[in-house]
Amino acid sequence: MKLIEGKPIAEAVYAECRSELEKLKAAGHLPGLAVVLVGDDPASKAYVGSKDRKCQELGFHSLKIELSADTSMETLLAKIEELNADSSIHGILVQLPLPGDLEEDTVIRAIDPSKDVDGLHPVNLGKLAMEDPTGFAPCTPSGCQRMLVEMGIETEGKNVVVVGRSLLVGKSIALLMMAKGPGANATVTVAHSRTRDLPSVTRQADILVAAIGRPHFIGAEHVKEGAVVIDVGINRVEDATAKRGYRLVGDVDFDAVAEKCEAITPVPGGVGVMTIAMLMRNTIRACQMAVAAS
Ligand code: GUN
Secondary structure, X not given: OEEOOHHHHHHHHHHHHHHHHHHHHHOOOOOEEEEEEEOOOHHHHXXXXXXXXXXXXXXXXXXXXXXXXXXXXXXXXXXXXXXXXXXXXXXXXXXXXXXXOOOHHHHHHHOOHHHOOOOOOHHHHHHHHHOOXXXXXXXXXXXXXXXXXXXXXXXXXXXXXXEOOOOOOHHHHHHHHHOOOOOOOOEEEEEOOOOOOHHHHHOOOXXXXXXXXXXXXXXXXXXXXXXXXXXXXXXXXXXXXXXXXEEEEOOEOHHHHHHHOOEEOOOOOOHHHHHHHXXXXXXXXXXXXXXXXX
């Protein structure tokens, strides 16, 4: 069994970012990313903090906007309009889920598609479906694909089974994997909560992508001998022995599944670190595209 660690692969992405950043800086441009956090969900706070820190580490212009949980749609949309109009900002990310009655769809649609580095605006999802390379692909799915490519795991003609149909991960990774080109050309099945006899479906997978959001949901009975398993889940489970009172576990029961796999991603240290790396790469691209259009 091979462990697919995110860190060295993310580092390769950061090395590309640094080299592109140098070129942009030499021409007098600095990529800028704005991350908007509404409310104080601890997991979202932690993600936003990591994104902001990575921006600073790479030397991007970084804006962290924290709004209270009772922020109105009007205020949030006005903030997005302000960021859309700010030429020092090339990427805008609104951390999901949004609290209360805030309408995620309306908020995402308000982001200028050319600044939607999260790849969730209908224009970018449409471009993903159309295989138009001028769009932005969502970060977690493109991070998973990059891991497969870097590990030399062939996807062409393989059975990829994705468990989970969210826009943020499941649906988008299915589009990426069924597209034409390297790291794709796969035969994709999307399974979800209404799928009948899930283990019989997931056991068809040469590459199994777990994006359900339930701790240890995928067990040995779901996995074919010799499969590659990509675990997208990041779940907090209570653990009185842990310093913070919880630990992070994936959607895959790693201990039960690992011995059957050809390769598997750990949690933490797997897909999670790739999401931020792809966000940085998308922000560089957004800046390059803005420069080219000016
Ligand atoms: N919440 C969990 N993952 C993500 C992500 O990739 N983007 C946004 N905007 N919110 C998230």
